[in-house]
Amino acid sequence: MFFHQRFIPGLAxxxxxxxDEKTKEAAVIDPTRDGDEYLRVSKTEGLRITHxxxxxxxxxxxxxxxxxxxxxGGAAQVHSSGLGGKDxxxxxxxxxxxxxxxxxxxSIRLKAIHTxxxxxxxxxxxxxxxxxxxxxxxxxxxxxxxxxxxVGRPDLLGEEARRPLAHQLYxxxxxxxxxxPDFTEIYPxxxxxxxxxxxxGSRSSSTLGFEGRFNGALQGRTSRPGxxxxxxxxxxxxxxxxx
Numbered sequence: 001m002f003f004h005q006r007f008i009p010g011l012a013x014x015x016x017x018x019x020d021e022k023t024k025e026a027a028v029i030d031p032t033r034d035g036d037e038y039l040r041v042s043k044t045e046g047l048r049i050t051h052x053x054x055x056x057x058x059x060x061x062x063x064x065x066x067x068x069x070x071x072x073g074g075a076a077q078v079h080s081s082g083l084g085g086k087d088x089x090x091x092x093x094x095x096x097x098x099x100x101x102x103x104x105x106x107s108i109r110l111k112a113i114h115t116x117x118x119x120x121x122x123x124x125x126x127x128x129x130x131x132x133x134x135x136x137x138x139x140x141x142x143x144x145x146x147x148x149x150x151v152g153r154p155d156l157l158g159e160e161a162r163r164p165l166a167h168q169l170y171x172x173x174x175x176x177x178x179x180x181p182d183f184t185e186i187y188p189x190x191x192x193x194x195x196x197x198x199x200x201g202s203r204s205s206s207t208l209g210f211e212g213r214f215n216g217a218l219q220g221r222t223s224r225p226g227x228x229x230x231x232x233x234x235x236x237x238x239x240x241x242x243x
Contacts, residue, residue, distance in 0.1 A: 001107075001127075002018065002020070002021050004016065008032060012200070013190060014190060015029060016187065017041055017042065019108065021045075023105060025108075026042055027110060028068060030189050032064045033063075033064040039071065050077070051079060052078045053110065055125065055189060056119045056123065057080075063090065079094070079095045083099065083120070088120065089121075099113065099114035108128070109130060110125045111128065112124075113125070113140070117154050122143060122152075127140065139187055139205075140184055141188075142186050142188050144188070147188045147200045147201070148186075148188060148200065148204070148205065148215075152169070173217065181208070182208050183208075185206070185207055188200075
C-alpha cells in the first residue's frame with residue numbers, strides 16, 4: 001500500500017492519497033482546492049488518480065474534488081455520501097455512497113462506514129490491504145468523526161440539529177467503533193488548531209485502542225476484545241508526509 005498524508009496549516013487539514021503499488025490506481029480522500037500536491041506525489045510515484053473520495057460536506061474549507069477531477073481530465077470518479085438526504089449530496093458527485101459500499105483498487109479496498117454525528121451524512125473509510133488481511137482493515141480514515149484526542153462537534157449546524165446529531169454521534173462512538181480491533185490505526189481530517197473538535201491532539205494519527213483508553217469522548221464504553229498480541233511486529237504502510 002502507498003499512503004501519503006498531507007497536512008495544511010491554518011485550518012489544520014489532513015487529506016490523503018492511498019494507492020495500490022501494483023496496479024498504480026489511487027484515491028485522494030478529502031482534497032482541498034490546491035491540488036498540486038496530489039498531482040505531484042501521484043506523478044512521482046507513478047500512480048493514476050482513479051477515485052476522489054469525501055468523508056462529508058466540509059464547512060471549514062471548499063472541497064477540491066471537482067477541480068481535481070477536472071485537472072486530471074475527468075478520469076476519476078467522485079464518491080460522496082448519500083446518507084444525509086438529497087440536500088447533502090454535492091452536485092459534482094459521480095457515485096452516491098451508501099453504508100458498506102466499497103472502492104477496489106487492486107489489492108486495496110476502501111469500505112464506507114456511516115458515522116454520523118458531526119454531520120448527518122458523515123462517512124469514515126476503512127482501508128484494507130488485502131495482501132495483509134482480507135477481513136481486517138489496516139486503518140480507518142475517520143474524517144471529522146474521530147480525532148486524535150476528541151470527536152467531531154455535533155453543535156456546528158445550529159441548536160435545532162445539535163441534539164439529534166449528539167445522539168447519532170453517541171451511536172457512532174459506542175456502536176460502530178467497537179466492531180474494529182484496538183490496533184486499527186486512525187487518520188482524521190483535522191489536527192490541533194481546528195475548530196471541528198475541542199481537544200484535538202498534535203499527533204497526526206493514533207489507534208483505536210489508545211483513543212479508547214485516553215480520549216475523554218470515548219470513555220464509558222464497554223471494552224472491546226484485546227489485541228495486544230497483534231501489536232507486536234505490525235509494520236506500518238509505506239507513507240510520506242508533506243506540509
